[in-house]
Amino acid sequence: MPEFAVQSPEWWRDRLYDKLVKRSNETKVFDDYYECEHPLPHLHERARAPFRRLLKMARANYCELVVDAFVGRLEVAGFQSDVEGDRDQEAWALWQDNNLDGGSQLAFLEAAIHGTAYLMVSPTPSGGFRITPEHPTQVIVEYRPDAPGEPAAALKLWVDDWTAKLCCTVYLPEWIYKFEAPEPKTGSTGRPQWERREVPGEPWGAANVLGEVPFGELANRPRMLKPGASELRSVTGIQDRINKTLSDRMMTQEAAAFPAKWATGLEIPVDENGQEIEPFDVAVNKILVAEDPGAKFGQFAAADLTGYLKAKEEDVRDVAAITSTPPHYLLGSLTNLSAEALKAAEAGLIHKIYQRRRFLEEGLERTMRLAGFASSQARIVWKSPEWRTEGELVDALVKMSTLGVPREVLWERWGATPQEIERWRQLNEDALTAAMSGDLAAEYGPKPNATTDPLAAAPAPDGG
Known part of the structure; x- marks a missing residue:
């Protein structure tokens, strides 16, 4: 393979391709x-064929629950601006126009699974x-x-099904x-055996109008010298x-x-061939009868599955402890738990969400900055990951209002x-304006006319 100059387009292509594949x-x-x-699950060689059907059934996917419990509470609610104007509204309009309510959820999900995901910013002809x-x-x-x-x-790699080509684009701050x-x-x-991809009407080595690498990275739990995990x-x-415990339990159920x-x-x-015949066909709806007075019948005890059930439950508790997932999410059991106990069980998950959001927010803010919004113009606003009843929430807000906390x-x-x-602020202002207009009309509006209103000409009681 030829050696390319350091930081040349070909050098970046091969370097990033190798890293991406790895x-x-x-x-x-x-x-x-x-x-x-x-x-x-691993089985002895002789046992694999008879129990292969059971092995495929012995998979309870707790990994999906761990990821979904975390990603399900990551939701961008909007943007806030610290400057005059409607920049936050413009940022939200851009977010909605690009269908990022769902798109951001897809990115958060892949970041939780793979450790990272990206948002790409591309200028449009308009x-x-x-x-x-x-x-x-x-x-x-x-x-x-x-x-x-x-x-x-940055490198973007994809397979073009229409042309059966493997395509890639190298993004540098000045060129593409x-x-x-x-x-x-x-x-x-x-x-691969790369060649330049010629696009009609475009020069090879087009200028990057953004002046920056056009990606915002959504990293999940990164470290100082390590990427997201x-x-x-x-x-x-x-x-x-x-899965091993489940497979052992199912094989025990099958056999014992x-x-x-x-x-x-x-x-x-x-x-007729001298081969012994099983004397009875045992079933739940049949009775065993023998004419020989010396015949005796009995049965062995069924296999006890309690050990398997407890072992699985302990493993699930390990999953809950290591991932900060509430145990009742994984075990599926709620027994006489108070609201305080449920809140305490979810405290670890809530803390993890706040921690992960800090790094995801960096990528979101960079994405919006590439789209022309400074951090002071489009600060990310998240929906609260905490779930509380309306009664609890209203009671807390009423108490906060007595301390002079603004309505907003x-x-x-x-x-x-x-x-x-x-x-809501605009509706309040409109209602206040309408109310003030009604009060002013009542106090300073036209007085009754004596020729048209008989009551206006009547003398006031007591000479008033």
């Missing part, structure tokens, strides 16, 4: 666990911006070693370069233990859960979006 291979296992494609969620197996961003957090280059290669065969290794990183081993019968003092009949703050604590708060 990361995709490492995170594929977490995607498989989320999709319930767990490896089958002068606006298009924002799209990008999968971590198709996009990778590298940052400058001397300035952590500042993107140096496109390449293509024949679609690699399944299982092939090594780098999957929420399932510490769970896959426990999931395998759960039905009480085995025994009989003594019987003459075993044989067939109370509305925000209630869970209203910035757009709803603005609409």
Whole structure:
């Protein structure tokens, strides 16, 4: 393979391609666990064929519950601006125009599974911006070693089904370069045979009008010298233990859960070939009868499955403890739990959500900045991850109002979006204006006319 100049388009292409393939291979296992494609539990070679059907049934996917419990409470409610004007409304309109209510949820889900996801900002011919969620197996961003957090280059990789081509685009702060290669065969290794991808009407090496790498990275639980990590990183081993316990339990049910019968003092009949015949067809609706007075019948005790059930429950509790997932989400049991106990059980999950949101917010703010909104013009507003009854919430807000807390703050604590708060404020102003107009008309409006209103000409009582 030829050696390219450092930081040339080809150098970045090969470097980022290798990193993207390596990361995709490492995170594929977490995607498989989320999709319930767990490896089958280990069995002795002789037992695999008879029990393969049971093995496929012995998969309870707790990995999906762990991720969904976390991602389900990540929701952007709107934007707030610290400057005069309608910049927050414009930011929300851009968000809605790009269908990011659902798009952001897709990105959050992939970030929780793979450790990272991306939002791409693309200028449109009309002068606006298009924002799209990008999968971590198709996009990778590298940052400058001397300035952590500042993107140096990015690669977007995809397969064009229409042309059977593997395509990639290298994004640098000043330029954009496109390449293509024949679609690699399944299982092939090594780098593709890249060629320049010529697009009619575009020069190869187009100018990057944004002046920056056009991606905002949504990193999940990153560290200072390490990228984002999957929420399932510490769970896959426990999931395998759960599957093994389930498979052992099902095999025990298959072989020993039905009480085995025994009989003594019987003459075993044989067939015409001298082979013994089973004297009884045992079933729940049949009675065993023998004419021999010395015959005795009995049964062995059925296998006790309590140990398997307790072992699975302990493994599920380990999943809950390690991932800060409320135990009742995974165990599916609520027994005489008070509201305070439920809130305490969810405290770990709420803390994790607030912690993860800080890093996700960095990528969202960068995305909005690439689309022309400064942090002071479009600050992210999240929906509260805490679930409380309306009675509890109203009682708390009423008490806060007695302390002089502004109504807009109370509305925000209630869970209203910035757009709803603005609409409520406008409705209050309109109602106040209408009320003041009515009071002024009543006090300073036209006086009754004596010629048209008989009551106006009548003398007042008591000479008044």
